[in-house]
Amino acid sequence: MRVAVLGAGAVGARVARQLLSADSVDQVVLRDPSAERLAWAARALGDRVLTEDHPFPALLEADAVVVASPRGTQLAAAEEAISAGRPAILVCDGLAETVAILKLDRMAQDAGVPVVVGAGFAPGLTCVLVAHGMAWFDEVEEVHVYKMGAGGPACALVHHRALSRFSYDWRDGGWMRRPGGSGRELCWFPEPVGPRDCYRAALADPVLLHHAFPEVDRITSRMAATRRDRLTAPMPMLTPTHAEGAAGAVRVELRGLKGSAQETLVLGAAERPAVGAAAVAATVTEWVLDGRVSVNGMAGMGEMVEPVGFLADLAARGLVAEIFEGDGAVA
């Protein structure tokens, strides 16, 4: 098996490492415009990595393509993979780009290849946690997603901009547009993150979750931010982005009916976002190669994988989901 990984950043390099260390692939083709990053990755990952820097060869010879390149490059990469008839795993987190990629649904169906959209920490793990939580209820009325932290520099830029863009929440049959940075909520994430103020932002989770679970009345998303984040969101990033994010976390909250009782379920996970995203992307890549995914076309993680088996595989990689147990939690 041969997998192409586009992007050798904080997530892409880790995806390559995880695929090779699990011996789930024979070779990884790592593409990145930075020769310096590729040289570092080649030294770190050994001789089973084939590196390709700019200008890239026209033909991408691989059994699957993992797209972990920065925002703005993923749509073209998805089109190229689908045109070549290759399954694609997209670690995208920008709202506008995710919406644009979902419009390639017909193309993916016609090609008959699985295309996993949002195969990262958030969206990605969040969608799997929601899919897992759905089984605990008879009817789910509300889904709320929260995330904290960013991965590498490309992810940090998306995170920064999301607060100054409009968020889209699904509510009673329509999309509600609300300003990013509004709607503060104090949320408890799994340790070591703990309580954080979260705000609306241009996040892709509601779009993917509505695609997967159209029957849910209300789907919202928020991200943790500080006063400085909100103040500086409309400006260019004033300081250089960090190479690697600190501790991050995701949290999903489902509300609905179990029997005749109104119940709430809170699931989450804590990990450095780039590490979490790489674990999710590498695991779903293995599932795609093994033919274990549910959709031959375009879908998010909530539709694409069977959540119990997927969470067990993620736990084996060290990314363990958690449940909040307290007043009102589902027994």
Add this chain to the structure above:
Amino acid sequence: MRAVVRAIRQAAAAISVAATVVTALRLGGRVAVPRQSGGWRQLNGPDLR
């Protein structure tokens, strides 16, 4: 000159009244944190069936 002094006095009075009101609201709004129960635990065998 008298008008200026009067304006300064009025401004000082307004600021002190506002500070008093804010202090009263902040102290009045402070409530004891309710006892927390529960917490996070890892999903394990029975949760993953």
